[in-house]
Amino acid sequence: xxxxxxxxxxxxxxxxxxxxxxxxxxxxxxxxxxxxxxxxxxxxxxxxxxxxxxxxxxxxxxxxxxxxxxxxxxxxxxxxxxxxxxxxxxxxxxxxxxxxxxxxxxxxxxxxxxxxxxxxxxxxxxxxxxxxxxxxxxxxxxxxxxxxxxxxxxxxxxxxxxxxxxxxxxxxxxxxxxxxxxxxxxxxxxxxxxxxxxxxxxxxxxxxxxxxxxxx
Numbered sequence: 001x002x003x004x005x006x007x008x009x010x011x012x013x014x015x016x017x018x019x020x021x022x023x024x025x026x027x028x029x030x031x032x033x034x035x036x037x038x039x040x041x042x043x044x045x046x047x048x049x050x051x052x053x054x055x056x057x058x059x060x061x062x063x064x065x066x067x068x069x070x071x072x073x074x075x076x077x078x079x080x081x082x083x084x085x086x087x088x089x090x091x092x093x094x095x096x097x098x099x100x101x102x103x104x105x106x107x108x109x110x111x112x113x114x115x116x117x118x119x120x121x122x123x124x125x126x127x128x129x130x131x132x133x134x135x136x137x138x139x140x141x142x143x144x145x146x147x148x149x150x151x152x153x154x155x156x157x158x159x160x161x162x163x164x165x166x167x168x169x170x171x172x173x174x175x176x177x178x179x180x181x182x183x184x185x186x187x188x189x190x191x192x193x194x195x196x197x198x199x200x201x202x203x204x205x206x207x208x209x210x211x212x213x214x215x216x
Contacts, residue, residue, distance in 0.1 A: 054138070066114055081195045119151075167191045
């Protein structure tokens with residue numbers, strides 16, 4: 001039995017059909033994710049329009065340097081993920097595939113570590129709505145709305161990152177057992193699409209949340 005036959009699931013006629021079905025399925029899933037995050041972006045934009053000054057003051061409490069570093073970390077993780085996909089497609093590069101997947105996971109863990117440390121600092125500064133929230137400045141209630149969106153949007157993004165790390169673990173185990181080749185590498189490609197999507201979401205979150213009214 002050929003390698004392509006072993007990877008072929010029974011409901012598909014050939015590996016190419018299976019590959020395209022997987023791609024289409026992932027793009028459909030990502031389109032639902034766009035709508036999900038789009039709803040939060042729309043809600044955030046509406047309140048930002050209503051309370052521009054309060055949102056700007058609240059945004060100034062976020063660490064821009066840390067946010068910038070996290071952005072660079074995620075961009076680098078997209079690069080290592082793309083290299084992992086390339087290694088799987090080339091074949092005969094099992095070790096490089098494992099290295100790039102592991103690097104992607106390390107960068108993801110670094111991002112989450114920085115984000116959770118940021119959450120803890122906000123907790124220490126009493127900037128968590130509902131938990132003895134304190135905001136020095138005008139309109140603390142409107143600032144609390146900003147932080148509510150901040151925790152909701154970045155929290156959901158962090159959850160997607162954690163799921164992505166689980167998928168990366170699956171790839172690492174599969175690469176260890178030499179399950180991927182030029183004939184069968186669809187899981188690597190699909191996980192790559194998911195990871196790039198999560199990175200792109202952060203590219204939008206960073207300026208929306210961290211750079212609001214920095215000129216004020």
